[in-house]
Amino acid sequence: MASQTLTTPAMPAGQVGRSIPRLEAAAKVTGRAEYVHNMSLPGMLHGKIFRSVIPHGKIKHLDLDAARAVEGVFLVAAIDDIRKVIAHPYYGPAFHDQPILADGKVRYAGEPVAVVLADEAHIAEEAAGLISAEYEELPGVYDEVEAHGAQVFVHDELKPAATFPDLAHLLGRRDTNVALDFQLRRGDADAAFAAAEHVFEHHFRTQPTMHTPLEPFVSIADASGGSLTLHTASQNPSFVRIEIARLLGWPENRVRVKVPYLGGGFGGKLYIKLEALVTALSLIARRPVKISLTMQEQFFMVMRHAATIRIKSGVDKSGRITARSCEVWWNGGAYADIGPRVTQKAGFTAAGPYDIDNVELNSYAVYTNRTPAGALRGFGAPQTCWAYETHTDMIAAKLGIDQLAFRRMNLLHDGRPQATGTILRDAAIDKVLDRVAERMNWGTPLERGTGRIRRGRGIAIGFKGITAPTTSVAMINLYADGSCGLYIGTVDMGQGSDTCMAQIAAEVLNLDAESIKVIHPDTDVTPYDMGTLGSRSTFHMGTAVRLAALDANQKIAALAEELGVPPNSNLPFSELLRRKYRMQAGNIIGIGSFIPGYDKPDQETGQSANVTPFWGVGGSGAEVEIDIETGEFKVTKLVNVADVGAAINPKLLAAQLSGAAIMQLGFTTSENMLYRDGQLTNGSFADYKIPCLLDMPAVFINEFVESRQHDGPFGAKGAGESTTIAVSPAIGNAIADAIGVRLMDLPLTAEAIHGAILAAGIGGDDEH
Amino acid sequence: MRPFDLVEPATLEEAFHLLEGDDPAVRPIGGGTALMLMMKEQVFRPVRLVSLRHLAPQFGAISIDADHRMIRFGATTSFSELEHSAVVARHLPVVVRTMRTLANVRVRNVATLGGNLAHADPHLDLPPVWIALGAQIVIENPAGPRIVPAEDIFEGYYETNLRHDDIIREIRVPLNASQRASYVKITTRSAHDWPALGIAVRLEMKDGLAHHPRIVLSAATNKPTRLVRTEALAHGQPITPASLRELGEAAVSEADIASDSRGSADYKKHLLRVHLGRALHALALEE
Numbered sequence A: 001m002a003s004q005t006l007t008t009p010a011m012p013a014g015q016v017g018r019s020i021p022r023l024e025a026a027a028k029v030t031g032r033a034e035y036v037h038n039m040s041l042p043g044m045l046h047g048k049i050f051r052s053v054i055p056h057g058k059i060k061h062l063d064l065d066a067a068r069a070v071e072g073v074f075l076v077a078a079i080d081d082i083r084k085v086i087a088h089p090y091y092g093p094a095f096h097d098q099p100i101l102a103d104g105k106v107r108y109a110g111e112p113v114a115v116v117l118a119d120e121a122h123i124a125e126e127a128a129g130l131i132s133a134e135y136e137e138l139p140g141v142y143d144e145v146e147a148h149g150a151q152v153f154v155h156d157e158l159k160p161a162a163t164f165p166d167l168a169h170l171l172g173r174r175d176t177n178v179a180l181d182f183q184l185r186r187g188d189a190d191a192a193f194a195a196a197e198h199v200f201e202h203h204f205r206t207q208p209t210m211h212t213p214l215e216p217f218v219s220i221a222d223a224s225g226g227s228l229t230l231h232t233a234s235q236n237p238s239f240v241r242i243e244i245a246r247l248l249g250w251p252e253n254r255v256r257v258k259v260p261y262l263g264g265g266f267g268g269k270l271y272i273k274l275e276a277l278v279t280a281l282s283l284i285a286r287r288p289v290k291i292s293l294t295m296q297e298q299f300f301m302v303m304r305h306a307a308t309i310r311i312k313s314g315v316d317k318s319g320r321i322t323a324r325s326c327e328v329w330w331n332g333g334a335y336a337d338i339g340p341r342v343t344q345k346a347g348f349t350a351a352g353p354y355d356i357d358n359v360e361l362n363s364y365a366v367y368t369n370r371t372p373a374g375a376l377r378g379f380g381a382p383q384t385c386w387a388y389e390t391h392t393d394m395i396a397a398k399l400g401i402d403q404l405a406f407r408r409m410n411l412l413h414d415g416r417p418q419a420t421g422t423i424l425r426d427a428a429i430d431k432v433l434d435r436v437a438e439r440m441n442w443g444t445p446l447e448r449g450t451g452r453i454r455r456g457r458g459i460a461i462g463f464k465g466i467t468a469p470t471t472s473v474a475m476i477n478l479y480a481d482g483s484c485g486l487y488i489g490t491v492d493m494g495q496g497s498d499t500c501m502a503q504i505a506a507e508v509l510n511l512d513a514e515s516i517k518v519i520h521p522d523t524d525v526t527p528y529d530m531g532t533l534g535s536r537s538t539f540h541m542g543t544a545v546r547l548a549a550l551d552a553n554q555k556i557a558a559l560a561e562e563l564g565v566p567p568n569s570n571l572p573f574s575e576l577l578r579r580k581y582r583m584q585a586g587n588i589i590g591i592g593s594f595i596p597g598y599d600k601p602d603q604e605t606g607q608s609a610n611v612t613p614f615w616g617v618g619g620s621g622a623e624v625e626i627d628i629e630t631g632e633f634k635v636t637k638l639v640n641v642a643d644v645g646a647a648i649n650p651k652l653l654a655a656q657l658s659g660a661a662i663m664q665l666g667f668t669t670s671e672n673m674l675y676r677d678g679q680l681t682n683g684s685f686a687d688y689k690i691p692c693l694l695d696m697p698a699v700f701i702n703e704f705v706e707s708r709q710h711d712g713p714f715g716a717k718g719a720g721e722s723t724t725i726a727v728s729p730a731i732g733n734a735i736a737d738a739i740g741v742r743l744m745d746l747p748l749t750a751e752a753i754h755g756a757i758l759a760a761g762i763g764g765d766d767e768h
Numbered sequence B: 001m002r003p004f005d006l007v008e009p010a011t012l013e014e015a016f017h018l019l020e021g022d023d024p025a026v027r028p029i030g031g032g033t034a035l036m037l038m039m040k041e042q043v044f045r046p047v048r049l050v051s052l053r054h055l056a057p058q059f060g061a062i063s064i065d066a067d068h069r070m071i072r073f074g075a076t077t078s079f080s081e082l083e084h085s086a087v088v089a090r091h092l093p094v095v096v097r098t099m100r101t102l103a104n105v106r107v108r109n110v111a112t113l114g115g116n117l118a119h120a121d122p123h124l125d126l127p128p129v130w131i132a133l134g135a136q137i138v139i140e141n142p143a144g145p146r147i148v149p150a151e152d153i154f155e156g157y158y159e160t161n162l163r164h165d166d167i168i169r170e171i172r173v174p175l176n177a178s179q180r181a182s183y184v185k186i187t188t189r190s191a192h193d194w195p196a197l198g199i200a201v202r203l204e205m206k207d208g209l210a211h212h213p214r215i216v217l218s219a220a221t222n223k224p225t226r227l228v229r230t231e232a233l234a235h236g237q238p239i240t241p242a243s244l245r246e247l248g249e250a251a252v253s254e255a256d257i258a259s260d261s262r263g264s265a266d267y268k269k270h271l272l273r274v275h276l277g278r279a280l281h282a283l284a285l286e287e
């Protein structure tokens, strides 16, 4: 063929579906990958935060003199100093409720009150230790259910941000701790309960936990030259630019946000975290300012919502669930962050992946005097799934129906309306459940143990909707030598998005994925993306990338036509550019922009014709072994199965699925932010325990089912959260299967199991 | 972290000289694994750290007396050296087994036996083992050396009666071919965690009866503590379900256990009851 004489690489086939290693693997393992953590700018100052030690109170006096007197201290700032550069220093994605530094009042223990800037971090640290504050303590509210009706208010007035269309209905209100209440009404739940053969009601709780990225929060602002550049460990560069520009009253083009690799994010590094603070400080100091939190300070930035969940079901004679009602209280902490969206999105699916005609849901985002709560891998779905899948298991047990059979009997299938009224499509809930059952050998009896060792197994399945409506824009730049740059705002935070996006572009452009350079988020360079969150990137950005590549291909075809090159000549675009410009010059630029359809749910009923771009589906199965003398237990087998549509990169996908499941294993068995009177009592990694390799189940299976998202890029959908959803109830159900006792609250600890065993009077004390 | 001096004297005299005075910001440093954490937390801000690593020729050896009645560990011996020593494996297998779940390989490569004792965190795994084995600690001081039983240096939570100018030189463990010993580390959260309880037990079995037992509880108490009444009760007893139940109750009533994030006092007492029984039972069955 004529084209083979040119320097065209052999036609790469099947870039999508290939398990290529991550593009940045070598840079990471050799320590060369770029992180904000390691970055230093000339003249840069280091900031150290002085934090509140009380959960709620008015600041009566702040003594900054001793800190100012420390040699080497450049500046000590409190809110009045911030106001000089940002007149209204309040930010947030849902409400503009969070002050850059405490403004007359502190609302949680650990809240930033003042900052010291110095040339050296250790001087700033030492000086911050010399700051003192006097407070008039106010009564606090800590429990989400109590706070719902309390007369103590975390905020006097709520000021909605009106940034996102899905939260456009938030109201400015006074004298309430409820930031958002979502309600859904489908059918007639009251009538269905009245007619039901059986009615079951249970209450569940989940604990506050933390994201724990390996790289703590870190941001650098450089406002020394009249414009502003932020280097920040953020999952959300576009939002950071919008919000900082708003705070400053500047046009977006004066704010530049750059994000290199992230050492993990998990939802913690979304929206604004340290960016507003370093921006203000850099404007005051007229020098670059960096703030890097310690591991321990992460406990005071953002956490996952604790929740209290009441759930009630009506079941008919045949075992069909005819009605379900759920009430969920989300402990949002002192500032709303994105809690209202968690409340709403997790509200949609709080009744579980079942086909139920009559549903009633209430979901409340409640302010309390604790660390703010935000998004964390799963966006509330793991909390609601803990409730509905434990509840579902309990009903099956009570009715004497096999747990798998009971679920199958009630499962929601494609073509049927989900609780929001949206017709289910491309959600392989049934396949996922089947695969979990198969991998658990559900049909074969389990060896249940003897003496003090008892074994049990359990399954669970859940699903989640995806944040909508959101936009991604991608740009492909084909350089004149035949190489390619992909310009996207998706943040690679360890999930492998660079690799996956390069594969999608390569597939369309007929290039090798490994040859594509992915340009990291830089708002001066890369186009808008709503954020790297909620399993949205593969679907949204992946589609935008595919469209950008198609656009580039069209432009190549147009150029060929312009040059009189016959179609299908297979002449590479570099040769076309050379012919046009008579030298190695020019670019071909492809643009893709994607926003999926969306229908805003009705205020009163939560009904929507199109509530989510796709459904994330995850099922889990667990086997446990329990020492009934002590309650000590091991998860001996954990199976996780997801519907991710088609796999762009099976190997990366497997890592996502197992990573999500391990994270949820920690949230199930050991991680717990313990509070006493509004004070965190275990704010260190010696006392807040994340799982390690030794905690991995001996048998640990992570799989995805054969499936296709009709409008996803090459049939794919998001996969980052699916296997977080059902892990907790699978383990809880296995424990119940082993000892016949239910735990209703997370985490599932040996002590809690022992307590339940004692209360139920199981086992003897005669074994040794 | 504030800048500080790190000095590495070659002789004990020099070390004493560098430690002179009573400034608490001047301290010896072994592996630095405990000190560094305290420095990062700003709990400890050193002015001068006196490293003992150049004293290693006299302070770093593991040796066994010719008559095999005593094994000696220099205070700068690292955990890894202990872990991989054939002599220790043969004569004190319990020490090698304890290393398996102690910290991680990076910490074990640098942490020293002297620093481990002087740190006096009640959650440390090795101190209860030393106490159970009847170890003696050799302490150097400008005024002259002294030898004390291991349990006698611990005063309380992170507290010892070591003086500012004391330097731990050696740990001596008497050997006894017929002794059996074990250490149980009980974690209640993730596998890699500080123990909720550490239980070290050593005894001899004669004609089916336990002799000269030493039973030490750590982590749940504010310092590693011998349960002497339980020891006395166990001496001369057969190991049966009934005696184990009795010993478990004795241990629970003797130990001063408080609640913390690893478990309530009641739960930890229950774990003591059960795991002490299991440890004694396993030792009785050992060949």
Ligand SMILES: Cc1cc2nc3c(=O)[nH]c(=O)nc-3n(C[C@H](O)[C@H](O)[C@H](O)COP(=O)(O)OP(=O)(O)OC[C@H]3O[C@@H](n4cnc5c(N)ncnc54)[C@H](O)[C@@H]3O)c2cc1C
Pocket: B027, B028, B029, B030, B031, B032, B033, B034, B035, B036, B037, B052, B075, B076, B101, B102, B103, B104, B107, B110, B111, B112, B113, B114, B115, B116, B117, B118, B119, B123, B124, B125, B126, B162, B166, B167, B168, B169, B193, B194
């Ligand atoms: C990540 C991590 C995990 C860990 N996990 C475990 C675990 O699972 N189990 C466990 O038991 N421990 C664990 N530890 C603790 C570890 O055992 C101790 O930090 C270590 O034993 C201290 O020894 P060092 O030589 O490093 O002491 P250093 O930090 O050097 O010193 C500690 C103290 O001893 C003093 N000191 C040092 N040497 C002498 C001497 N010769 N004479 C007098 N005073 C001296 C110092 O002044 C200081 O006060 C862990 C530590 C880390 C960092």
